[in-house]
Amino acid sequence: MAELVYRPVVGLALTMFKAWDLKIDCKGSENIPRSGGAVLVSNHISYLDFIFNGLAALPQKRLVRFMAKEAVFRHKVSGPLMRAMKHIPVDRRQGEAAYAHALDSLRSGEIVGVFPEATISQSFTLKSFKSGAARLAQEAGVPLVPMAVWGTQRLWTKGHPRNFRRSHTPITIRVGEAVEATRDTYAGALTRQLRERVQDLLEAAQRAYPARPKGPDDTWWMPAHLGGTAPTPEQLRAAEAH
Template identity: 60%
Template sequence: MPDRVYPPVIAACKLMFRVLDLRITRDGTDHVPTTGGAVMASNHVSYLDFIFAGFGALPAKRLVRFMAKHEVFENRISGPLMRGMHHIPVDRSAGQASYQQALAALRAGEIVGIFPEATISRSFTVKDVKSGAVRLAAEAGVPLLPTALWGTQRLWTKGKPKNLTQRHVPVTIVVGAPIEPTTDEALRTRVRELLDEAQRRYPESGEGQWWQPAHLGGTAPTPEEAARLDARR
């Protein structure tokens, strides 16, 4: 499929990275296949995660088609961009159509990006995951790439004002080795391991900071508190 919109969007994002002087670290990008389909399954801590997960595939010269809620496609600004980049709208009332569209993309040799937690994690830990990523990889017969993002929540996350003027923020992108698409819990475990690794190697401790999870000394909600906040909304 022709990609006239994606390249200039990537160029704009790279410009943003330079202006903000983000300290981006990419690990494991050699795990992204240079040809053929794959499912990239990432944790979700920021509204900008699709940008950074996609950035993890660029060294392999691959563009990722992300599955995103259909409301994003209806926005007058983001909608044309999302459609132009051939991302995949997800209507939870008609999920099978989205699933089939993603399956077709995988079989056509595309990389499909999924945030299997479905929503941003307020606790900055890995929530329970939905079954779509594992099912898609198994049915399409393609690699399942567990991915972890860290630091992106400091720019824009749920329940906090976006801060796109903050400079020098470290952002870590870790792409794990492909795993067999067996169970949702196996995927969750591997993404959590990669996230733990990213947090250990992060250059700022974050102790006492809102963007650090409670179990690492931050003031983010615990998973239980985050679940109650989500339920309230």
């Protein structure tokens, strides 16, 4: 079936990236299957992560159907686009429908994109993973493909104004080897293994990232353990509890 909306949107995004002169370094796209279903699993540090996750699949000529919160589908601009691109709405109060939708997509040979942290990490470190991605892959009989993005938080992230005028921003993407989601593996153990893979890829992306803060006012996008001023996971938990 022709992708009357998805492919033009991809073309527009690529044109915008070229206009912004983003320095995109993507490695490991060959780990994304050329055919058949798969669950693409990524860290989540920006509102734009899904765009760059999808970009990593283009060399394999694949389009990714992302699971996203229902509010995005209710927006007057993004909603029609998300539906036309066959992304999957998630109502967190009634997750069964989204799970069934994603399962059907996987069984029909689609790649489904999942952020197992569920929300953006404001510490820019990995939060705990929910087990839904692992369970989906097990039930559909498809592999899990781990990946990590870095630098996207500098364009638009939670708690900071979006900055689409930021030219020349490096974006680093790393895609790892697929993880087989066998049914005889406990979903919790598979989720822990998956998180470890994403953590390794995130650290590799951070090591390869060519930019560093330009001064004391530009350290917000770096996690505390790397010398930045982003809040630590402990600080965020304390703030939420308060």
